[in-house]
Amino acid sequence: MVASVLTLITLPPLFSAIATPAVAGEQEWSSSDMSDGNLRDLLRDWVGDNPDRRDLLMDLLQNRRDRRAEVMDRMHDRMDRRDRLRDRIANRGDDDEDGSWRDRGDRRDRLRERISSRGDDEEDGSRRGRLRERLAERRGGDCYFLTRSLRDEDRTLLVIVRRRVCPD
Incomplete structure (x- = not known):
């Protein structure tokens, strides 16, 4: 028992060496910003x-290059598809024989027109206009918030729009 106590007394320098990482003692960059030269x-x-x-390092770098090349290939494929769709939409006037593109254009x-006229028909009984009238009646003509x-x-995405509406 005495031998184990003496061993513990003589080993504090070893404990302090174990407690501090070897890199912290050797490298000066551990407490400051790491520059490219120090990393190199x-x-x-x-x-x-x-x-x-x-x-191992070379394999990791090659795997990263391969993944990046795959991502770039997919991006170029998407750009090509987007260009083909743009060309197809631009040439939709040529397809009016069967009426497929023209019908969609008319609907569009x-x-x-319907969306742009929504703001104009608030007074003539549209759903939004009726809602504003009811809220104004409840509030006694004061301003209210429409959410x-x-x-x-x-x-996956939720947007909450809150507007202050005051009668003119």
């Missing part, structure tokens, strides 16, 4: 310690 030196030392690490124009929530198709 660190990698060179790391690779120099074990030759297998160089192969009617929808745009709407909108979601995208897959319901």
Whole structure:
């Protein structure tokens, strides 16, 4: 028992060496910003310690290059598809024999007119106009807040629009 106590008393320098990381004692960059030169030196030392690490690092870099090339290929494919769709839409006037594109264009124009006229027909009994009238009656002619929530198709995005409406 006395031997174990003496051993523990003589080992504090070893405990302090274990408690501090080896890198913190050797590298000055641990407490400051790491520059490119220090990172390069660190990698060179790391690779120099074990030759297998160089192969590992080269494999990691090659895998990253391969993944990046795949992503770029997919991006170029999407751009090509987008260009083909633009050309197809631009040439829709040529397809009016069967009426497919013209019908869609007419529907699109009617929808745009309907949306643009929504702001104009508030007084003539549209749903939004009726809602504003009812809220104004409840509030006694004071201003009120109209809140709407909108979601995208897959319901991942929620937008809440809040407007202050005052009668003129």
